[in-house]
Amino acid sequence: MTDERKTFEIRVGVYATEERARELIEQIKLLLCPEPEHRSPCPVPWAIGLLSEDEFPADLSYAELREQYLIERGLGLRGTDSTSSTRVRRQSGQ
Numbered sequence: 001m002t003d004e005r006k007t008f009e010i011r012v013g014v015y016a017t018e019e020r021a022r023e024l025i026e027q028i029k030l031l032l033c034p035e036p037e038h039r040s041p042c043p044v045p046w047a048i049g050l051l052s053e054d055e056f057p058a059d060l061s062y063a064e065l066r067e068q069y070l071i072e073r074g075l076g077l078r079g080t081d082s083t084s085s086t087r088v089r090r091q092s093g094q
Contacts, residue, residue, distance in 0.1 A: 011060075012028075013062035013065055014065065015062065015065035015066050015068070015069045018052070021050055022050065025048055025050060028048060029048060032044075032046045032048070033046070
């Protein structure tokens with residue numbers, strides 16, 4: 001392993017309401033920066049954002065999450081989802 005820094009993207013797909021997704025973002029932000037009011041920069045700079053499935057790049061899909069949700073609730077694949085296409089501005093650590 002090398003000490004050379006690069007930017008990496010860690011993706012987490014969730015099948016949830018927009019409200020629940022926003023709650024999860026708040027929890028993730030606290031994992032990345034447990035003391036958001038600190039004065040110095042974060043040791044590992046970070047950014048977080050939220051995209052709805054309507055905004056995913058063409059090569060990205062989390063179809064298995066929707067399928068898992070429906071199967072676990074005995075709904076098969078007939079259920080529908082009304083996902084909002086609201087884009088949340090990118091938020092960065094200090």
